[in-house]
Amino acid sequence: MVLALTLIRESVRDMRQPVVSELVQKGKDPYLVLISCLLSLRTKDATTREAQRRLFDEASTPEEMVTLPKEKIEQLIYPVGFYRNKAVVIKEVSKELISKYNGSVPDDIDTLLTLKGVGRKTANLVVTMGYDKPGICVDTHVHRISNRLGFVCTKDPEGTEMALRERLPPDHWKEINDLLVTWGQNVCGPISPFCSRCPVSHLCEKKGVTVHR
Protein backbone atom coordinates (compact mmCIF):
# COMPACT_ATOMS: atom_id res chain seq x y z
CA MET A 1 0.00 0.00 0.00
CA VAL A 2 2.80 2.40 0.84
CA LEU A 3 4.57 1.32 -2.32
CA ALA A 4 1.45 2.10 -4.34
CA LEU A 5 1.23 5.54 -2.74
CA THR A 6 4.87 6.18 -3.58
CA LEU A 7 4.25 5.35 -7.24
CA ILE A 8 1.14 7.51 -7.29
CA ARG A 9 3.07 10.38 -5.73
CA GLU A 10 5.61 10.18 -8.54
CA SER A 11 3.06 10.58 -11.28
CA VAL A 12 1.03 13.19 -9.44
CA ARG A 13 3.98 15.51 -9.12
CA ASP A 14 3.31 17.55 -12.24
CA MET A 15 -0.46 17.66 -11.99
CA ARG A 16 -2.53 20.62 -11.03
CA GLN A 17 -2.98 20.59 -7.28
CA PRO A 18 -6.38 21.00 -5.64
CA VAL A 19 -7.58 24.11 -3.86
CA VAL A 20 -6.58 22.98 -0.41
CA SER A 21 -2.97 23.02 -1.44
CA GLU A 22 -3.20 26.69 -2.23
CA LEU A 23 -4.62 27.36 1.20
CA VAL A 24 -1.80 25.46 2.81
CA GLN A 25 0.75 27.51 0.98
CA LYS A 26 -1.03 30.68 1.96
CA GLY A 27 -0.30 30.02 5.60
CA LYS A 28 -2.70 27.23 6.54
CA ASP A 29 -5.20 29.55 8.17
CA PRO A 30 -7.59 27.08 9.84
CA TYR A 31 -10.54 29.39 9.27
CA LEU A 32 -9.93 29.50 5.53
CA VAL A 33 -9.49 25.74 5.43
CA LEU A 34 -12.78 25.34 7.27
CA ILE A 35 -14.79 27.72 5.11
CA SER A 36 -13.24 26.31 1.98
CA CYS A 37 -14.43 22.88 3.06
CA LEU A 38 -17.96 24.06 3.74
CA LEU A 39 -17.98 25.70 0.33
CA SER A 40 -16.80 22.56 -1.42
CA LEU A 41 -19.35 20.22 0.14
CA ARG A 42 -20.89 18.06 -2.53
CA THR A 43 -19.57 20.17 -5.34
CA LYS A 44 -16.55 19.68 -7.52
CA ASP A 45 -13.37 21.32 -6.44
CA ALA A 46 -12.79 23.19 -9.68
CA THR A 47 -16.17 24.91 -9.59
CA THR A 48 -15.58 26.34 -6.11
CA ARG A 49 -12.26 27.89 -6.98
CA GLU A 50 -13.47 31.25 -8.18
CA ALA A 51 -16.21 31.41 -5.58
CA GLN A 52 -13.64 30.88 -2.89
CA ARG A 53 -11.43 33.63 -4.18
CA ARG A 54 -14.34 36.08 -4.35
CA LEU A 55 -15.54 35.24 -0.86
CA PHE A 56 -12.15 35.42 0.83
CA ASP A 57 -11.48 38.69 -0.91
CA GLU A 58 -14.44 40.16 0.98
CA ALA A 59 -14.06 38.27 4.25
CA SER A 60 -11.26 36.11 5.54
CA THR A 61 -12.02 36.10 9.28
CA PRO A 62 -15.15 35.17 11.27
CA GLU A 63 -15.50 38.80 12.32
CA GLU A 64 -15.54 40.00 8.72
CA MET A 65 -17.81 37.17 7.63
CA VAL A 66 -20.63 37.94 10.06
CA THR A 67 -20.82 41.51 8.80
CA LEU A 68 -21.80 40.29 5.33
CA PRO A 69 -25.54 39.95 4.71
CA LYS A 70 -26.66 36.46 3.77
CA GLU A 71 -27.63 37.70 0.32
CA LYS A 72 -24.15 39.10 -0.23
CA ILE A 73 -22.54 35.76 0.61
CA GLU A 74 -24.97 33.98 -1.71
CA GLN A 75 -24.05 36.34 -4.49
CA LEU A 76 -20.32 35.90 -3.89
CA ILE A 77 -20.32 32.11 -3.86
CA TYR A 78 -22.78 31.58 -6.71
CA PRO A 79 -22.85 29.29 -8.71
CA VAL A 80 -21.62 26.55 -6.39
CA GLY A 81 -24.18 23.87 -5.56
CA PHE A 82 -26.26 24.40 -2.40
CA TYR A 83 -25.16 28.02 -2.38
CA ARG A 84 -28.22 29.22 -0.47
CA ASN A 85 -27.78 26.75 2.33
CA LYS A 86 -24.02 27.18 2.37
CA ALA A 87 -24.34 30.93 2.84
CA VAL A 88 -26.40 30.28 5.97
CA VAL A 89 -24.04 27.63 7.31
CA ILE A 90 -20.93 29.72 6.70
CA LYS A 91 -22.44 32.62 8.59
CA GLU A 92 -23.72 30.46 11.45
CA VAL A 93 -20.39 28.75 11.90
CA SER A 94 -18.61 32.10 11.94
CA LYS A 95 -21.00 33.35 14.62
CA GLU A 96 -20.46 30.20 16.64
CA LEU A 97 -16.69 30.58 16.44
CA ILE A 98 -16.95 34.10 17.78
CA SER A 99 -19.39 33.38 20.59
CA LYS A 100 -17.92 30.09 21.81
CA TYR A 101 -14.28 30.07 20.78
CA ASN A 102 -13.21 33.72 20.81
CA GLY A 103 -13.15 33.80 17.04
CA SER A 104 -10.67 30.99 16.67
CA VAL A 105 -11.19 27.55 15.11
CA PRO A 106 -11.07 24.54 17.47
CA ASP A 107 -8.11 22.24 16.85
CA ASP A 108 -9.54 18.87 17.80
CA ILE A 109 -11.85 16.68 15.79
CA ASP A 110 -14.51 16.11 18.44
CA THR A 111 -15.05 19.82 19.04
CA LEU A 112 -15.07 20.57 15.34
CA LEU A 113 -17.76 17.93 14.83
CA THR A 114 -20.13 19.90 17.06
CA LEU A 115 -20.05 22.84 14.65
CA LYS A 116 -22.90 23.27 12.20
CA GLY A 117 -22.20 21.66 8.84
CA VAL A 118 -18.97 20.02 9.97
CA GLY A 119 -18.63 16.25 9.54
CA ARG A 120 -15.69 13.87 9.60
CA LYS A 121 -14.19 14.95 6.29
CA THR A 122 -14.18 18.63 7.18
CA ALA A 123 -13.03 18.10 10.75
CA ASN A 124 -10.10 15.95 9.68
CA LEU A 125 -9.06 18.35 6.95
CA VAL A 126 -9.05 21.34 9.31
CA VAL A 127 -6.99 19.46 11.87
CA THR A 128 -4.40 18.18 9.38
CA MET A 129 -4.15 21.16 7.04
CA GLY A 130 -4.88 23.94 9.50
CA TYR A 131 -3.08 22.66 12.58
CA ASP A 132 -0.62 20.14 11.23
CA LYS A 133 -2.00 17.52 13.58
CA PRO A 134 -2.60 13.86 12.68
CA GLY A 135 -5.85 13.08 10.91
CA ILE A 136 -7.09 11.27 7.81
CA CYS A 137 -9.48 13.11 5.57
CA VAL A 138 -11.67 10.73 3.60
CA ASP A 139 -13.59 12.32 0.78
CA THR A 140 -15.08 10.35 -2.11
CA HIS A 141 -11.78 10.28 -3.99
CA VAL A 142 -9.90 8.79 -1.05
CA HIS A 143 -12.77 6.40 -0.40
CA ARG A 144 -13.14 5.25 -3.99
CA ILE A 145 -9.45 4.83 -4.74
CA SER A 146 -8.71 3.11 -1.44
CA ASN A 147 -11.41 0.59 -2.21
CA ARG A 148 -10.61 0.16 -5.87
CA LEU A 149 -6.94 -0.48 -5.17
CA GLY A 150 -7.86 -2.82 -2.35
CA PHE A 151 -6.29 -0.77 0.46
CA VAL A 152 -9.52 -1.16 2.39
CA CYS A 153 -12.89 -2.78 1.87
CA THR A 154 -15.69 -0.84 3.53
CA LYS A 155 -18.95 0.55 2.33
CA ASP A 156 -18.90 3.79 4.30
CA PRO A 157 -16.27 6.53 4.34
CA GLU A 158 -15.95 6.42 8.11
CA GLY A 159 -14.94 2.77 7.86
CA THR A 160 -12.32 3.78 5.31
CA GLU A 161 -11.03 6.45 7.65
CA MET A 162 -10.65 4.01 10.53
CA ALA A 163 -9.09 1.32 8.36
CA LEU A 164 -6.55 3.73 6.87
CA ARG A 165 -5.77 5.00 10.36
CA GLU A 166 -4.78 1.48 11.33
CA ARG A 167 -3.03 0.37 8.17
CA LEU A 168 -1.29 3.51 7.01
CA PRO A 169 1.83 4.86 8.78
CA PRO A 170 1.15 8.29 10.34
CA ASP A 171 3.77 10.00 8.20
CA HIS A 172 1.46 9.47 5.21
CA TRP A 173 -1.72 10.78 6.82
CA LYS A 174 -1.31 14.43 6.07
CA GLU A 175 -0.67 13.78 2.41
CA ILE A 176 -3.29 11.16 1.63
CA ASN A 177 -6.20 13.47 0.83
CA ASP A 178 -4.24 15.87 -1.34
CA LEU A 179 -2.59 13.03 -3.18
CA LEU A 180 -5.67 10.99 -3.92
CA VAL A 181 -7.85 13.98 -4.80
CA THR A 182 -5.37 14.99 -7.47
CA TRP A 183 -5.05 11.38 -8.54
CA GLY A 184 -8.81 10.96 -8.66
CA GLN A 185 -9.32 14.07 -10.74
CA ASN A 186 -6.68 13.19 -13.28
CA VAL A 187 -6.41 9.41 -13.53
CA CYS A 188 -8.49 7.29 -11.21
CA GLY A 189 -11.89 8.88 -11.74
CA PRO A 190 -15.20 7.39 -10.71
CA ILE A 191 -16.65 6.49 -14.13
CA SER A 192 -13.97 5.50 -16.61
CA PRO A 193 -10.53 5.62 -15.00
CA PHE A 194 -7.50 6.00 -17.24
CA CYS A 195 -5.94 2.70 -16.25
CA SER A 196 -3.55 2.88 -19.19
CA ARG A 197 -1.67 5.74 -17.58
CA CYS A 198 -1.80 4.29 -14.07
CA PRO A 199 1.51 3.07 -12.63
CA VAL A 200 -0.18 0.74 -10.17
CA SER A 201 -2.83 -0.83 -12.40
CA HIS A 202 -0.98 -4.15 -12.19
CA LEU A 203 -1.84 -4.39 -8.52
CA CYS A 204 -5.34 -2.96 -8.80
CA GLU A 205 -8.06 -5.36 -7.75
CA LYS A 206 -10.87 -3.59 -9.52
CA LYS A 207 -9.27 -2.17 -12.59
CA GLY A 208 -11.65 0.01 -14.55
CA VAL A 209 -14.73 -0.76 -12.54
CA THR A 210 -16.94 1.78 -10.88
CA VAL A 211 -16.72 1.48 -7.13
CA HIS A 212 -19.41 2.25 -4.58
CA ARG A 213 -21.65 4.73 -6.20
Place this chain on the structure above:
DNA sequence: AAAACGGGGGC
Protein backbone atom coordinates in the same frame (compact mmCIF):
# COMPACT_ATOMS: atom_id res chain seq x y z
C1' DA B 1 -32.95 14.88 -21.50
C1' DA B 2 -31.08 12.42 -18.09
C1' DA B 3 -27.89 10.81 -15.00
C1' DA B 4 -23.75 11.78 -12.38
C1' DC B 5 -21.57 14.36 -9.11
C1' DG B 6 -20.34 14.85 -3.75
C1' DG B 7 -20.80 15.41 2.69
C1' DG B 8 -23.73 16.04 6.24
C1' DG B 9 -27.78 15.50 8.92
C1' DG B 10 -32.26 13.83 10.21
C1' DC B 11 -35.01 10.12 10.84
Place this chain on the structure above:
DNA sequence: GCCCCAGTTTT
Protein backbone atom coordinates in the same frame (compact mmCIF):
# COMPACT_ATOMS: atom_id res chain seq x y z
C1' DG C 1 -28.88 2.30 7.49
C1' DC C 2 -31.68 5.05 4.26
C1' DC C 3 -32.94 9.06 2.11
C1' DC C 4 -32.96 13.82 1.27
C1' DC C 5 -30.78 18.21 0.40
C1' DA C 6 -29.67 22.09 -4.90
C1' DG C 7 -27.43 23.19 -8.70
C1' DT C 8 -23.66 22.38 -12.07
C1' DT C 9 -21.37 19.13 -15.14
C1' DT C 10 -21.03 15.18 -17.90
C1' DT C 11 -23.01 11.72 -20.90
